[in-house]
Amino acid sequence: MKVQLINNPTLEFVDSAVGACWGKGGYGADTDKGKERIERVCNKFRHASMLRFASYIFQVELSTSALLEWTRHQHADYAVKSTRYCTKQNPDDITVELSKNDLVNTMLTRHIEEIIELIKANPSLANDDLKLLLPQGFIYEMQVQFNAQSLQNFLALRTAKSAHYHIRDLAYEVFKQLPESHKYLFEDSLYSEELV
Numbered sequence: 001m002k003v004q005l006i007n008n009p010t011l012e013f014v015d016s017a018v019g020a021c022w023g024k025g026g027y028g029a030d031t032d033k034g035k036e037r038i039e040r041v042c043n044k045f046r047h048a049s050m051l052r053f054a055s056y057i058f059q060v061e062l063s064t065s066a067l068l069e070w071t072r073h074q075h076a077d078y079a080v081k082s083t084r085y086c087t088k089q090n091p092d093d094i095t096v097e098l099s100k101n102d103l104v105n106t107m108l109t110r111h112i113e114e115i116i117e118l119i120k121a122n123p124s125l126a127n128d129d130l131k132l133l134l135p136q137g138f139i140y141e142m143q144v145q146f147n148a149q150s151l152q153n154f155l156a157l158r159t160a161k162s163a164h165y166h167i168r169d170l171a172y173e174v175f176k177q178l179p180e181s182h183k184y185l186f187e188d189s190l191y192s193e194e195l196v
């Protein structure tokens, strides 16, 4: 599991968008006055569409299980490394995210070793056939982009106790990767025991 923020997000255009609605212009996204207005308008008054003017791009390594869940979030943009093109490229790079159960992990590890052996012994096998052998623990790489509004929704759903532990760990890592000066916008989206 790996998450890395790879762009340099700014709240400058959220600030100017909020200001535009009242004909007041930007206050400056890094100023106390600007931050307070963004928090009040977007979070408190739920004029959250203004948050779409900030975008966050992450490089992520995640299990197939987590990828299936993550890509249900339609308000995000995805570039996922294709198993149709890449499965047999570097067989030794085929890896899995383990479960919390030793028995399952033993089977997962054995299965991956068998796939790697199969590829090495049969170089002419097609990726389109091989990819069907990959388990839900198989690790994908992807680049994903959220705007701040869709990221709030992702964090709210995927840091919840009800989320699978793979995507839950990823969601907390996404939050950790955010610039410190942006975290105030997302803190209320994180799962809180007190809300349940």
Ligand SMILES: Cc1cc2nc3c(=O)[nH]c(=O)nc-3n(C[C@H](O)[C@H](O)[C@H](O)COP(=O)(O)OP(=O)(O)OC[C@H]3O[C@@H](n4cnc5c(N)ncnc54)[C@H](O)[C@@H]3O)c2cc1C
Binding pocket: 072, 073, 074, 075, 076, 150, 153, 157, 158, 162, 163
């Ligand atoms: C704990 C958990 C269990 C789940 N279990 C299952 C399951 O068993 N089976 C399954 O199929 N899925 C399951 N899901 C996936 C879930 O149904 C959503 O598809 C996924 O969480 C994406 O959420 P979203 O629609 O809010 O996100 P996004 O697609 O990013 O949408 C963001 C927001 O946009 C709005 N929106 C998006 N599309 C529409 C629309 N068509 N109409 C109106 N408003 C829209 C909604 O307000 C939505 O919250 C589960 C999710 C969670 C968190």
